[in-house]
Amino acid sequence: xxxxxxYLTAAIVLSAVAFLLGDYQTDIYRKLLLWxxxxxxxxxxxxxxxxxxFSHFTFYGxxxxxxxxxxxxxxxxxxxxxxxxxxxxxxxxxxxxIPATRLEGFYxxxxxxxxxxxxxxxxxxxxxxxxxxxxxxxxxxxxILGMQLKGPxxxxxxxxxxxxxxxxxxxxxxxxxxxxxxxxRDNPEAAAAMGVNVRSTRILAYTVTSALAGVAGMVYAFVxxxxxxxxxxxxxxxxxxxxxxxxxSGQHAGAILGAVLLYVMPFLLSPLxxxxxxxxxxxxxVLAVMFQPAGLIGLWRNxxxxxxxxxxxxANAPGEGxx
Amino acid sequence: xxxxxxxxxxxxxxxxxxxxxxxxxxxxxxPTGIINFAVGEWGMLAAFGGFLIxxxxxxxYAAGMLLVSVFMFGIxxxxxxxxxxxxxxxxxxxxxxxxxxxxxxVVFRELVSVSFGPDPRPVPAAFGFGRxxxxxxxxxxxxxYIIVITVLVFLGAWYFFEKTLAGKSFEAVxxxxxxxxxxxxxxxRVMALSFAAAGTVAGLAGILVAPNVSAHYLMxxxxxxxxxxxxVIGGVxxxxxxxxxxxxxxxxxxxxxxxxxxxxxxxxGVPLVLLILFLLLRPTGLLKPxxxxx
Numbered sequence: 001x002x003x004x005x006x007y008l009t010a011a012i013v014l015s016a017v018a019f020l021l022g023d024y025q026t027d028i029y030r031k032l033l034l035w036x037x038x039x040x041x042x043x044x045x046x047x048x049x050x051x052x053x054f055s056h057f058t059f060y061g062x063x064x065x066x067x068x069x070x071x072x073x074x075x076x077x078x079x080x081x082x083x084x085x086x087x088x089x090x091x092x093x094x095x096x097x098i099p100a101t102r103l104e105g106f107y108x109x110x111x112x113x114x115x116x117x118x119x120x121x122x123x124x125x126x127x128x129x130x131x132x133x134x135x136x137x138x139x140x141x142x143x144i145l146g147m148q149l150k151g152p153x154x155x156x157x158x159x160x161x162x163x164x165x166x167x168x169x170x171x172x173x174x175x176x177x178x179x180x181x182x183x184x185r186d187n188p189e190a191a192a193a194m195g196v197n198v199r200s201t202r203i204l205a206y207t208v209t210s211a212l213a214g215v216a217g218m219v220y221a222f223v224x225x226x227x228x229x230x231x232x233x234x235x236x237x238x239x240x241x242x243x244x245x246x247x248x249s250g251q252h253a254g255a256i257l258g259a260v261l262l263y264v265m266p267f268l269l270s271p272l273x274x275x276x277x278x279x280x281x282x283x284x285x286v287l288a289v290m291f292q293p294a295g296l297i298g299l300w301r302n303x304x305x306x307x308x309x310x311x312x313x314x315a316n317a318p319g320e321g322x323x
Numbered sequence: 324x325x326x327x328x329x330x331x332x333x334x335x336x337x338x339x340x341x342x343x344x345x346x347x348x349x350x351x352x353x354p355t356g357i358i359n360f361a362v363g364e365w366g367m368l369a370a371f372g373g374f375l376i377x378x379x380x381x382x383x384y385a386a387g388m389l390l391v392s393v394f395m396f397g398i399x400x401x402x403x404x405x406x407x408x409x410x411x412x413x414x415x416x417x418x419x420x421x422x423x424x425x426x427x428x429v430v431f432r433e434l435v436s437v438s439f440g441p442d443p444r445p446v447p448a449a450f451g452f453g454r455x456x457x458x459x460x461x462x463x464x465x466x467x468y469i470i471v472i473t474v475l476v477f478l479g480a481w482y483f484f485e486k487t488l489a490g491k492s493f494e495a496v497x498x499x500x501x502x503x504x505x506x507x508x509x510x511x512r513v514m515a516l517s518f519a520a521a522g523t524v525a526g527l528a529g530i531l532v533a534p535n536v537s538a539h540y541l542m543x544x545x546x547x548x549x550x551x552x553x554x555v556i557g558g559v560x561x562x563x564x565x566x567x568x569x570x571x572x573x574x575x576x577x578x579x580x581x582x583x584x585x586x587x588x589x590x591x592g593v594p595l596v597l598l599i600l601f602l603l604l605r606p607t608g609l610l611k612p613x614x615x616x617x
Binding site: 052099100102103106107110111113114115117118121122124125234238241242245273276278279281282283284285286289290293 | 358406409410415418419420421422423425426427428429430432433434436437544548551552555586588589591592595596598599602603606
């Protein structure tokens with residue numbers, strides 16, 4: 001009950017903000033919310049389930065492209081296009097996950113990296129279906145039950161999406177499934193001995209988080225009203241990884257902190273170093289892995305606790321256990 | 324038919340580049356288990372080194388290439404020292420150094436992008452741009468130069484691992500780290516050397532490929548993926564697997580572009596599909612690793 005109240009307050013406050021912003025700020029606010037949404041689900045995949053996958057942003061792209069193609073080219077009503085898109089994401093995720101989760105450690109990263117690159121190749125070569133290198137543009141969100149969602153109202157949709165993702169990963173994390181994921185991450189043999197089906201746990205974690213990314217992509221598609229291969233490149237999958245590691249891997253608050261920080265930083269840094277903010281991200285990432293594996297959120301918690309525990313490696317270090 | 328033989332030469336040359344990159348991965352991953360994606364970025368650093376020394380300062384080619392190799396040896400050694408050793412010795416999870424190296428990759432790329440800007444920079448070929456015909460086989464000077472250098476590097480690597488005591492100590496660390504340490508092998512030295520050698524080999528690949536593609540700050544990731552694909556095809560267990568994997572990849576790539584009726588854009592997907600297929604069907608690669616002899 002208390003948490004429901006919390007979500008409700010957050011929804012009201014975050015939605016209220018949407019009505020105070022101008023066009024430019026609205027755009028930034030919406031994308032910030034979407035990055036947080038993605039970071040939350042990626043944190044579950046990477047931080048909690050321990051899978052280094054570079055395909056998260058690809059599923060964001062699959063969701064965006066699928067819904068746009070279904071709505072504008074096949075002329076399906078939105079209420080039908082949305083569940084079909086989710087289904088497409090789930091099927092794509094299963095196709096990747098069932099063979100790929102057999103791969104040990106870093107090989108999963110490579111398979112998903114190749115998958116991500118392949119997606120871009122297919123988008124570029126998709127002809128009229130995907131619009132090739134230019135992507136698809138000049139479409140609009142169709143009216144839902146006679147209502148045209150736009151402006152702050154659409155921002156509210158994004159707020160709800162973000163909070164729903166938070167609630168989803170939060171509940172999953174606290175459930176049997178979340179504990180099974182952590183166990184499979186830290187010590188697969190021991191987890192299997194305790195009766196956890198490691199393989200299906202991994203497949204399920206990958207599929208659920210990828211579908212969440214697909215849903216976020218679906219919402220994103222009508223933020224800019226344009227989708228193109230450049231948007232869904234590998235760069236952003238790396239950025240997600242950096243957000244999680246810098247913020248604090250395996251912790252929801254860390255994911256949110258990392259996403260906000262890395263999204264906002266380029267705006268603050270651009271007067272100083274122009275477009276080279278990735279240099280700062282890279283340095284932060286190296287420093288975080290070397291000296292603060294629990295990320296900024298771990299730093300903050302240590303500081304609150306009186307900091308005698310600094311330097312010890314908490315249980316949520318990135319990729320704890322076998323890689 | 325002439326066209327066919329020319330294709331063989333150019334595919335062999337690209338295969339050699341991929342093979343060198345795969346060897347670079349292999350040198351690091353055998354003794355340490357670490358996959359260092361910055362291999363592509365190392366190639367890029369060397370390409371820019373080539374631009375600075377050969378195009379800008381106009382040093383003679385051989386001296387320039389030597390200097391770049393020494394520089395890359397230093398980069399590899401420093402990388403191990405700064406980003407890897409601490410983590411390995413602290414007993415950090417095996418993924419930690421890989422992630423730290425991913426961060427390093429971005430740092431390398433952005434440093435180059437800050438210093439040289441986004442425009443591609445020319446790097447000269449070893450013997451200028453000319454055409455050599457050996458009977459039916461014909462290709463650019465640079466293609467033949469790449470093949471010769473690669474063969475020398477692989478012969479050197481083979482000799483090192485098979486015939487020298489230091490090479491055997493690498494192999495021992497690869498097979499059983501603890502046992503090797505107990506036998507008095509200096510793990511630190513093996514790790515530092517493996518990264519330094521990997522830096523040199525990746526640097527060679529970068530400076531050799533640069534005349535064809537120009538030095539550019541985004542050239543690293545494709546090199547990293549191609550080299551990795553070659554490694555997966557050949558298998559991480561054997562040095563010759565790296566070269567074999569590189570050649571298979573390059574031939575698959577170039578023959579698809581030339582003879583299969585697919586758009587060139589889709590042909591870019593060939594290495595990716597190969598990578599996925601090999602990962603799924605044969606993750607140990609084509610060549611079986613050597614087992615410890617009992």
